[in-house]
Amino acid sequence: MSGILSPQAWEKVWTFRGTFLLGLGNTIQVALLGLLLAFILGIIFGLMATGENKVLKVISRVYVELIQNTPLLLQLCFLYYAFAFSSHSLGILVSGMISLGVYHGAYIAEVVRAGIEAVPKGQFEAARSQGFSYVQRMFYIILPQSIKIILPPLVNQVVNMIKNTSCLYLIGGSDLISLTYSFVTGENTGGAYAPAYILSGVLFFCICFPLSTLASVWENSLKKRERRVVVQKKTALEGRV
């Protein structure tokens, strides 16, 4: 009944395909909302990390270190159970969205910081010498240049977030992994382990693979362009000698 080759098991999975699609829908929903939060936090804290204000720098650092050095599961459980037992329950989806957003926000903040720091110092100075304010400098001059550097690792964060929705299982979520698990352990539906996890995996793969491919294509074209610039500079230098 549970074997990969068992037709009945595959049939059962097919009959309950709606469950898997529902789980996929929930996973994407949490991931999208979490992503929105992560982007906002990532940009704000990334800017704080590269700004001139030392207090904001420290705050950003503390946030990033705190989040990156504790497990996502702990953050999720803390948020969910802390609120659930203080009679202000946030609900599973909201807890999931917030903790995924805060967790990946810390990684995106690092990505944004690295992207801004990769822009040559002269660009900041030219903008300052023209009298652009901090926000104008970032908006018109620096961020449009860092976006190319930021995008590939950012897409990787999106992929990680989609996979990390599986943590919702621990607080009783209805994401793809959780529903797959209840399916294979359910009284009426149980048993079809292999086909169920294969289907679940295929669904994850279908979403994540195109994204991570996009990221690596992006990264390679960026590297190629850099190499071209270096070659140009080198030949220009050799021309001078």
Add this chain to the structure above:
Amino acid sequence: MISNMIKLENVNKYFGDLHVLKDVNLTVKEGEKLVIIGPSGSGKSTTVRCMNYLEEPTSGHVYIDGRELTHRNKTALIRETTSMVFQQFNLYPHMTVMKNLTLAPMKLHHKSKKEAEELACHYLDVVGLRDKAEAYPTTLSGGQQQRIAIARALCAETKIVLFDEPTSALDPETIQEVLDVMIKLAKENITMVVVTHEMGFARQVADRIVFMADGQIIEEGTPDHFFENPSNERVKQFLGKIIR
């Protein structure tokens, strides 16, 4: 009476323990062309960078057009009064030449797109690169990029333009095209402060030359005084090495 456009008063600058400017006092009059020369590491660049607060002095005062420059007012005051041309050009690589030239006039000086583009075309004519308006900076030669950077500085129509070694990163054969543009500018009533190693240019254009060594101004005077009979031994040595 011609007023002081820039005034540095007892300016000191430390980078960590390194004392790079030692009690520098300097005034630049309106319309004056001041050239700063001296060996590398003598504080020339830091001096001009203090004039627009890219470096904030550790102590001392900077006055621009009669107003004291402070951490608080630097963005607004610099926007109105000074522009800068850098050794590395620092054009914005993600924008066309035209966008590079019109960004500040449109966003900071409240000009319409049409006004800003007319202004840009005018200054592109001045630097002789009208045909490059739609090009991206990285497709241009160093000399062309620097001429565009000069045009960008002029588009702000400020009274002061600072030049920080504008020809030091250029191929020898393109240096002259940039110097020619600067010589042309020197005929206008712009206050120019130029850090350079181009002695020919200094001689031709400067109203006054300042020589710096070890973070101090050790001699200043007219080009004639400077090149014909400098009093300071350090200056004589330097000129002896550089002019053959």
